Amino acid sequence: VTNSASSPFFRTLGIIGVGLIGGSIGLSFKKAGLVHQVLGAGRSTSNLETALQLGQIDHIVDAQTLAKESDLIVICVPVAKTKEILQSIVKHLKPNAMVFDVGSTKMDVIAAAKEVLVDRVGQFIPCHPIAGGAQHGAIAAKDDLFYEKQMIVCPLLENRPLDVQSIVACWEKIGASVFQMGALEHDHIFAAVSHLPHLLSYALMLQIANAPDAEKKFVHAGAGFRDFTRIAGSSPEMWTDISLANRSAILQELDAYLSIIERMKKAIQEQDTPTLQKMLQIASDSRNQWQK
Amino acid sequence: VTNSASSPFFRTLGIIGVGLIGGSIGLSFKKAGLVHQVLGAGRSTSNLETALQLGQIDHIVDAQTLAKESDLIVICVPVAKTKEILQSIVKHLKPNAMVFDVGSTKMDVIAAAKEVLVDRVGQFIPCHPIAGGAQHGAIAAKDDLFYEKQMIVCPLLENRPLDVQSIVACWEKIGASVFQMGALEHDHIFAAVSHLPHLLSYALMLQIANAPDAEKKFVHAGAGFRDFTRIAGSSPEMWTDISLANRSAILQELDAYLSIIERMKKAIQEQDTPTLQKMLQIASDSRNQWQK
Numbered sequence: 057v058t059n060s061a062s063s064p065f066f067r068t069l070g071i072i073g074v075g076l077i078g079g080s081i082g083l084s085f086k087k088a089g090l091v092h093q094v095l096g097a098g099r100s101t102s103n104l105e106t107a108l109q110l111g112q113i114d115h116i117v118d119a120q121t122l123a124k125e126s127d128l129i130v131i132c133v134p135v136a137k138t139k140e141i142l143q144s145i146v147k148h149l150k151p152n153a154m155v156f157d158v159g160s161t162k163m164d165v166i167a168a169a170k171e172v173l174v175d176r177v178g179q180f181i182p183c184h185p186i187a188g189g190a191q192h193g194a195i196a197a198k199d200d201l202f203y204e205k206q207m208i209v210c211p212l213l214e215n216r217p218l219d220v221q222s223i224v225a226c227w228e229k230i231g232a233s234v235f236q237m238g239a240l241e242h243d244h245i246f247a248a249v250s251h252l253p254h255l256l257s258y259a260l261m262l263q264i265a266n267a268p269d270a271e272k273k274f275v276h277a278g279a280g281f282r283d284f285t286r287i288a289g290s291s292p293e294m295w296t297d298i299s300l301a302n303r304s305a306i307l308q309e310l311d312a313y314l315s316i317i318e319r320m321k322k323a324i325q326e327q328d329t330p331t332l333q334k335m336l337q338i339a340s341d342s343r344n345q346w347q348k
Numbered sequence: 349v350t351n352s353a354s355s356p357f358f359r360t361l362g363i364i365g366v367g368l369i370g371g372s373i374g375l376s377f378k379k380a381g382l383v384h385q386v387l388g389a390g391r392s393t394s395n396l397e398t399a400l401q402l403g404q405i406d407h408i409v410d411a412q413t414l415a416k417e418s419d420l421i422v423i424c425v426p427v428a429k430t431k432e433i434l435q436s437i438v439k440h441l442k443p444n445a446m447v448f449d450v451g452s453t454k455m456d457v458i459a460a461a462k463e464v465l466v467d468r469v470g471q472f473i474p475c476h477p478i479a480g481g482a483q484h485g486a487i488a489a490k491d492d493l494f495y496e497k498q499m500i501v502c503p504l505l506e507n508r509p510l511d512v513q514s515i516v517a518c519w520e521k522i523g524a525s526v527f528q529m530g531a532l533e534h535d536h537i538f539a540a541v542s543h544l545p546h547l548l549s550y551a552l553m554l555q556i557a558n559a560p561d562a563e564k565k566f567v568h569a570g571a572g573f574r575d576f577t578r579i580a581g582s583s584p585e586m587w588t589d590i591s592l593a594n595r596s597a598i599l600q601e602l603d604a605y606l607s608i609i610e611r612m613k614k615a616i617q618e619q620d621t622p623t624l625q626k627m628l629q630i631a632s633d634s635r636n637q638w639q640k
Contacts, residue, residue, distance in 0.1 A: 186570055206568065235568070241561075248556060249569040253576040256548055258631040259608045263601075264540060265634035269533075274638050276498065276527070277541040278478055283575040284545040289635040292628035296621055303616045309555075310613060314606075316551045321602060324595045329588055336584035339550040342557035343581040346566050 063090070063229060064222040070095045070126030072119060072141055074107040076189060077158050078132035079197025082112035084230040087199045097122045107194035123148035128156075134297040135159040139168035142180075146172055149179065154219050156181040160246065160294075161301040162210045162239035178214035181223050182239060183207065184246075185232065190289065203231035210239040247305035252313060254287050254295055255306070261288040355382070355521060356514040362387045362418030364411060364433055366399040368481060369450050370424035371489025374404035376522040379491045389414045399486035415440035420448075426589040427451040431460035434472075438464055441471065446511050448473040452538065452586075453593040454502045454531035470506035473515050474531060475499065476538075477524065484583065495523035502531040539597035544605060546579050546587055547598070553580040 069091040071078040075098075082094045096113030098104050104116045123129065123145035131141050138157060149155070159165045162182050169180040186206040189196060207227040211220045224234045237245075264273050299306060316335075323332040361383040363370045367390075374386045388405030390396050396408045415421065415437035423433050430449060441447070451457045454474050461472040478498040481488060499519040503512045516526045529537075556565050591598060608627075615624040 186568070206570075208568075245561070245565055245568050248559065249565050249573045253552055253573055255612055256552065256609075257576060258628050259605060259612060260545055260548065261631035261635050262627055263605055263608055265630055267540065269537070270634075273537055273541050276478070276500075276537050277638070278498075280579040281541045281545055283578045284549060285635055286575045287572040288631045290632065292625055292632045295628055296625040299616050299624060300619050300621065303619070307613065307616060310609070313551060313555055314609070316555055317548075317602070317606070320547055320551060321599065324591050324599060327592050327595070329592065332591060333584050333588040335554055336550050336587055338557055339553035339580045340582065340584045342562075343553045343577050346569070 064225045065090060065092075066128040067092045068095060068126045068128070069093070070097065070117075070122035070129040071113060071132060072097050072122065072129065072145075073132035074098050074104055074113055074194050074197075075132060076192055076194075076196045076201070077185065077187070078130065079107050079110070079112040079194040080187075080199065080201035081130055081132070081158075082107065083110075083197055083199035084202060085226065086111070088226075088229040090226050090229055091128070095122045095126060103194050107197070110194060110197065112194055112197055119144045120148050123153075124150070126150070126153060128154050131155065131157040131159075134294060135161050135165055135301045136297050138165050139172060142169060142172040146176070149176065153179060154181060154223065155179055156183045156223055158183055158185055159301075160184060160250075160298045162208075162242045163304075164301040166210070166212065166239050177212060178216060179219075180212065181215055181220060182210040182212065183223065183227075184210070184242065185227075187232075192291065200231070202227065205232050207232035207234045208242055209234055209236050210242050211236060243302050243305045244309075247302055247309045251295075251298055251302055251306050252309045254290060255299065255310070256313070257285050257288040258295070261285050356517045357382060357384075358420040359384045360387060360418045360420070361385070362389065362409075362414035362421040363405060363424060364389050364414065364421065364437075365424035366390050366396055366405055366486050366489075367424060368484055368486075368488045368493070369477065369479070370422065371399050371402070371404040371486040372479075372491065372493035373422055373424070373450075374399065375402075375489055375491035376494060377518065378403070380518075380521040382518050382521055383420070387414045387418060395486050399489070402486060402489065404486055404489055411436045412440050415445075416442070418442070418445060420446050423447065423449045423451075426586060427453050427457055427593045428589050430457050431464060434461060434464040438468070441468065445471060446473060446515065447471055448475045448515055450475055450477055451593075452476060452542075452590045454500075454534045455596075456593040458502070458504065458531050469504060470508060471511075472504070473507055473512060474502040474504065475515065475519075476502070476534065477519075479524075482581065492523070494519065497524050499524035499526045500534055501526055501528050502534050503528060535594050535597045536601075539594055539601045543587075543590055543594055543598050544601045546582060547591065547602070548605070549577050549580040550587070553577050 074096040085091045094113045095115050095117045096104050096107050097119045107113045170177050187201050227234050366388040377383045386405045387407050387409045388399050389411045399405045462469050479493050519526050
């Protein structure tokens with residue numbers, strides 16, 4: 057967790073993609089006095105109007121206007137769309153404007169930023185707030201979405217330390233705990249603790265849904281199944297996007313997982329009680345030690 | 349859900365294994381006026397004394413005495429121990445005594461019952477209450493553990509219909525919803541919706557616990573991970589026992605699961621967005637339709 061002394065201030069914040077995350081950034085940055093005005097751009101006019109009515113943004117503009125007028129820009133779109141958003145704003149960015157994203161993967165976003173921004177990539181600060189919810193769109197945004205949540209910042213060598221400090225200070229002002237780490241490390245950690253479990257949960261749900269006796273199975277599925285599959289209710293678009301964006305780390309974690317499953321399977325086939333019980337014991341002990 | 353008219357009554361209930369389930373049966377059967385007195389037998393004297401103090405049982409006896417004096421006997425031990433418990437009581441059973449179990453698997457328990465009870469197997473009624481908790485032992489027992497919970501009964505061809513009806517009526521009296529089904533069907537349904545997710549959850553926990561950067565991963569693991577791995581905190585002994593007892597159905601479900609994972613993996617490797625998204629969409633839709 058990084059600390060910083062003085063409070064940053066930006067005259068104009070531009071939010072591209074004013075959904076749950078973007079709208080919540082608008083609300084919480086305004087509430088914390090970090091910005092004077094907020095511009096919003098996006099694909100859905102009705103969603104932008106909701107964001108305007110709810111005070112998340114002050115004006116609806118197009119991406120070019122937003123780029124020309126903003127001192128701080130946040131890109132809140134599916135990670136696979138980051139490149140095209142950057143292409144639409146790169147020629148219009150103020151020389152000292154800072155841009156950050158909120159994507160769940162970082163290596164692919166940074167590759168896109170380097171490709172599009174080239175020698176101006178130092179203006180781009182990769183971020184990932186560990187916050188969200190089941191609901192989507194501006195309608196779901198909240199001014200305390202990031203309060204006591206983790207915020208991962210993956211600074212680039214090209215970033216000016218003062219800019220990074222300033223973004224970190226913004227996140228801290230809205231109550232987040234900031235962690236700085238490299239993008240590669242970020243992608244591997246979240247492949248293991250977030251992306252892989254999402255895929256595993258989706259897969260079990262798919263198996264039951266496709267079973268000939270699905271209805272009966274759903275009748276008898278209980279609390280364990282409910283918790284295990286809760287994340288399978290997440291947005292398929294978002295998780296397809298993340299799975300492909302972070303495929304290298306995910307495939308590596310998935311192979312590690314499959315080798316553990318094969319060891320379990322073998323122990324069950326061979327009725328090898330001590331091996332199976334030892335595996336379950338280690339898992340159970342570490343789950344009970346980790347209480348969150 | 350089965351309905352029955354008159355209330356059954358047993359002079360003496362014998363509980364072998366007075367833990368969370370056994371103790372809760374003692375409390376709830378007494379509370380519902382289903383039994384006159386309750387005998388308890390088990391391995392741990394201190395646990396039996398707790399059960400006695402808490403009114404779950406009225407007398408501590410050995411298994412033979414329990415068998416000789418009880419009109420209704422419930423076996424609440426790990427499924428792999430069922431055979432040895434039946435062997436210890438078979439010679440002492442009253443001619444009209446009914447015996448039921450509460451094991452999470454049924455085919456193996458029935459095989460043990462047929463082997464040990466032979467022509468008296470009709471006295472054995474296989475049951476599986478879908479209830480439990482994180483705590484263990486008599487100390488954790490509650491008089492409402494089965495209230496509004498599912499109770500699966502897998503009657504044998506050899507059972508007298510009146511006996512089955514009587515057991516069903518007991519469960520209903522303590523507030524459970526009774527479902528009758530075949531043992532093979534039971535084992536396949538619970539392999540899919542309970543046993544498999546437990547193993548998958550244990551496996552992910554094991555993977556993170558064994559990672560060189562485990563500590564860092566646990567710091568960043570969030571709510572999705574917490575829910576996905578909650579069941580990995582369950583008893584390793586109990587789940588080793590269940591995994592081996594129901595290995596045939598579990599291995600079948602595990603192979604079906606692995607083939608879904610292989611399809612997902614291929615879609616990710618080939619960056620096949622439509623296929624991956626369709627899979628996640630079906631899973632997500634059915635999770636959101638199933639709300640429990």
